[in-house]
Amino acid sequence: MTAADADAAALPPEARRARCRGLLPGLLAWLAGLVLFLPVAWMVLTSLHSESDAATNPPSVAASLTLDGYRTFFGAGGGTSPWPALINSATAGVTSTVLVLTLALPAAYALSIRPVRKWTDALFFFLSTKMLPVVAGLLPVYLFARDTSLLDNIWLLVVLHTSMNLPVAVWMLQSFLSDIPVSLVEAARLDGARLPAVLGRVVAPLAGPGIAATALICFIFSWNELLFARALTAVTAQTAPVFLTGFITSQGLFLAQVCAASVVISLPVLAGGFAAQDKLVQGLSLGAVK
Amino acid sequence: MTDPLTAAPAARAGAVPRTAGPRPKPPALRAWATRAPLLPALVFLIAVTQLPFAATLVISLFDWNALRPGERRFTGLSNYTAVVHDAGLRDAVVTTMVLTASVVVTSLVLGLLLALLLDRSFRGRGLVRTLLIAPFLLVPVAAALLWKHVLYNPEYGLLNGALTWAGRLFGVDSPPQPDWISSMPLPAVEAALVWQWTPFMMLILLAGLQSRSPETVQAARLDGAGDWQVFRYVTLPHLRRYLELGTLLGAIHIVQNFDAVFTVTSGSLGTANLPYAIYRTFYQAHEYGQASAAGVLVVTGSAVIATFALRVVSSLFRGGVSRG
Numbered sequence: 001m002t003a004a005d006a007d008a009a010a011l012p013p014e015a016r017r018a019r020c021r022g023l024l025p026g027l028l029a030w031l032a033g034l035v036l037f038l039p040v041a042w043m044v045l046t047s048l049h050s051e052s053d054a055a056t057n058p059p060s061v062a063a064s065l066t067l068d069g070y071r072t073f074f075g076a077g078g079g080t081s082p083w084p085a086l087i088n089s090a091t092a093g094v095t096s097t098v099l100v101l102t103l104a105l106p107a108a109y110a111l112s113i114r115p116v117r118k119w120t121d122a123l124f125f126f127l128s129t130k131m132l133p134v135v136a137g138l139l140p141v142y143l144f145a146r147d148t149s150l151l152d153n154i155w156l157l158v159v160l161h162t163s164m165n166l167p168v169a170v171w172m173l174q175s176f177l178s179d180i181p182v183s184l185v186e187a188a189r190l191d192g193a194r195l196p197a198v199l200g201r202v203v204a205p206l207a208g209p210g211i212a213a214t215a216l217i218c219f220i221f222s223w224n225e226l227l228f229a230r231a232l233t234a235v236t237a238q239t240a241p242v243f244l245t246g247f248i249t250s251q252g253l254f255l256a257q258v259c260a261a262s263v264v265i266s267l268p269v270l271a272g273g274f275a276a277q278d279k280l281v282q283g284l285s286l287g288a289v290k
Numbered sequence: 291m292t293d294p295l296t297a298a299p300a301a302r303a304g305a306v307p308r309t310a311g312p313r314p315k316p317p318a319l320r321a322w323a324t325r326a327p328l329l330p331a332l333v334f335l336i337a338v339t340q341l342p343f344a345a346t347l348v349i350s351l352f353d354w355n356a357l358r359p360g361e362r363r364f365t366g367l368s369n370y371t372a373v374v375h376d377a378g379l380r381d382a383v384v385t386t387m388v389l390t391a392s393v394v395v396t397s398l399v400l401g402l403l404l405a406l407l408l409d410r411s412f413r414g415r416g417l418v419r420t421l422l423i424a425p426f427l428l429v430p431v432a433a434a435l436l437w438k439h440v441l442y443n444p445e446y447g448l449l450n451g452a453l454t455w456a457g458r459l460f461g462v463d464s465p466p467q468p469d470w471i472s473s474m475p476l477p478a479v480e481a482a483l484v485w486q487w488t489p490f491m492m493l494i495l496l497a498g499l500q501s502r503s504p505e506t507v508q509a510a511r512l513d514g515a516g517d518w519q520v521f522r523y524v525t526l527p528h529l530r531r532y533l534e535l536g537t538l539l540g541a542i543h544i545v546q547n548f549d550a551v552f553t554v555t556s557g558s559l560g561t562a563n564l565p566y567a568i569y570r571t572f573y574q575a576h577e578y579g580q581a582s583a584a585g586v587l588v589v590t591g592s593a594v595i596a597t598f599a600l601r602v603v604s605s606l607f608r609g610g611v612s613r614g
Contacts, residue, residue: 023412025407025410025412026410026412026413026414026415028407029404029407029408029410029412029415029418030412030414030418032403032404032407032418032422033417033418033419033421033422034421036421036422036424036425036485036488036489037421037422037424037425039425039436039437039440039441039448039485040424040425040428042440042441042448043436043440046440054446055445055446056446056451057445057446057450057451057454057467058451058452058454058455058458059446059448059451103330103331103334104331106326106327106328106330106331107327107328107330107331107332109327110324110325110326110327110328111328114324115324116321116324116325116328117321120604122328122332124600124604125332126331126335127600128596128600129335129339129340130542131542131592131593131595131596131599131600132339132343132589132592132593132596133545133546133564133565133585133588133589133592134546135546135548135564135565135568135569135585135588136342136343136346136568136585136586136588136589137339137342137343137345137346137585138342138568138569138572138585139342139346139349139572139578139581139582139585140341140342140345140346140349141342142572143345143578144342144345159338160338162334162338163334163335163338163339166331166334166335167335170331223429224429224430224431224549226430226431226548226549226552227548227549227565227569230552231569231573240429241429241430241431241432241549244429244431244432244435245431245552245553255439255440255443255446258435258436258439258440259436259440261432262428262429262432262433262435262436263432265429265431265432266427266428266429266432269427269428269429270424270427270428273423273426273427274420274423274427277419277420277423280423280493281493281494281496281497284490284493284494284539285494285497285535285539286539288535289494289497289498289532289535
């Protein structure tokens with residue numbers, strides 16, 4: 001089977017078929033892949049160059065490699081250590097993801113396996129909160145945090161990231177739980193299995209990969225989040241993205257260091273995203289694409 | 291072949307009526323038992339996301355500047371008058387619309403081309419797919435920094451470095467070395483965002499392409515349809531719902547984009563979109579009342595668009611079922 005190709009319209013059928021079998025589409029795909037990947041590759045290469053090799057025009061591609069960029073980023077040159085920020089990001093990511101799953105799993109169960117009446121309305125309410133710009137609620141949150149001494153406190157961020165990811169998780173889990181055949185659940189219940197047993201032995205194994213993908217995507221969104229973190233944290237609770245924005249202004253322009261920092265901070269997301277590639281589409285499309 | 295764009299939700303609506311479990315309970319109690327698992331999530335979400343909006347609404351009716359804390363007083367709708375007449379905020383509305391529309395459309399078109407290429411089998415397809423996803427998996431701030439400093443930098447950036455190379459290659463003595471961000475600020479932000487969002491669109495559209503039934507395509511070919519006709523009359527109609535879904539999800543994220551605008555241009559040179567403008571109003575100008583009024587207007591506008599968008603989503607899901 002050959003897929004349709006817009007630019008092949010004008011060719012006669014024989015030539016077209018020959019072309020489709022030929023190497024051209026594969027070559028084009030490779031070319032496109034490499035062009036889009038080039039900035040990422042360049043970032044990694046620059047992170048391994050010395051500062052003077054990183055700042056040349058034309059670029060020094062074959063310059064010798066060094067880990068100095070990473071050493072300086074991790075505070076070797078007397079700069080601020082990124083570890084507190086990385087730990088804050090990990091804390092916010094892991095804790096908010098656990099909270100999200102604790103709240104979203106029962107909710108998704110009540111929207112799929114044993115649906116409440118008008119469950120579509122509830123589902124769409126969850127989604128609608130995602131469409132209203134978060135920035136509009138930022139000021140009251142800021143004032144509340146200031147008056148309760150929660151500014152620059154990582155737990156405030158945990159709560160906000162939980163609310164930010166909860167609708168996404170409810171939609172994703174609802175989609176994954178709906179993939180479980182109702183008949184399996186009903187059969188287990190008719191056999192006299194109690195609810196915990198049904199959940200543990202029937203639902204959990206089948207929904208496991210979906211739950212893992214949901215957790216991963218929630219963690220990524222929390223790890224990436226900048227607006228709340230930027231407005232509500234300062235020194236002690238700053239997350240990795242906030243550290244990254246401040247890092248530039250305080251240290252001036254050091255390309256190798258900027259690249260090393262970007263690589264380090266993106267690494268967990270890249271690793272997680274590649275690991276979850278198969279479920280990524282279903283997750284990011286809120287379960288609409290399977 | 292089942293259509294993967296199905297909504298489980300709607301499928302369940304038409305599903306068999308379910309039994310209540312082994313022991314019958316009174317109907318009211320049963321209804322609450324079914325509802326109970328949903329409540330913690332609902333209550334939490336309303337408390338954390340809806341209460342701040344209510345507070346924003348109240349604050350928007352006050353004249354309240356953080357630098358003059360003692361002078362907070364009720365002023366009715368005068369903040370709204372100020373906001374509507376604020377040229378900066380009006381520009382931000384236009385910028386947001388231009389930014390969102392251009393990024394969504396461009397990444398959708400590029401994503402479609404890539405998805406069409408990746409729909410064929412060729413050597414190393416899995417690897418190319420992985421390479422293509424990488425831009426989407428960079429932390430947005432890191433991606434924005436990468437574009438700002440490593441690609442756009444007028445002296446050492448890769449773009450101008452490539453121009454120098456090309457100049458040497460073709461014997462041009464002084465190749466152009468544009469200052470990308472100052473000479474084209476909005477396109478500079480857009481390019482960085484398109485680069486990050488094209489893989490996302492590609493993934494959704496590729497899933498759409500791979501869900502086409504091969505029988506339909508073969509039947510069309512037997513009827514003598516060429517590649518273009520198959521694309522125009524079979525593939526494109528099938529992809530319509532996937533294109534709508536990509537548009538909707540892309541728009542939700544890009545309307546609210548803060549990272550790229552904040553990092554690449556700091557909202558200067560006419561690139562301040564609404565999230566950035568509101569952030570700046572309360573963070574730099576400390577005009578709490580006006581920032582809140584702007585927030586209320588933005589929420590109202592978003593609610594109108596969201597109602598429309600939700601209708602698209604629910605028709606997507608219903609459409610999936612009627613076809614599936």
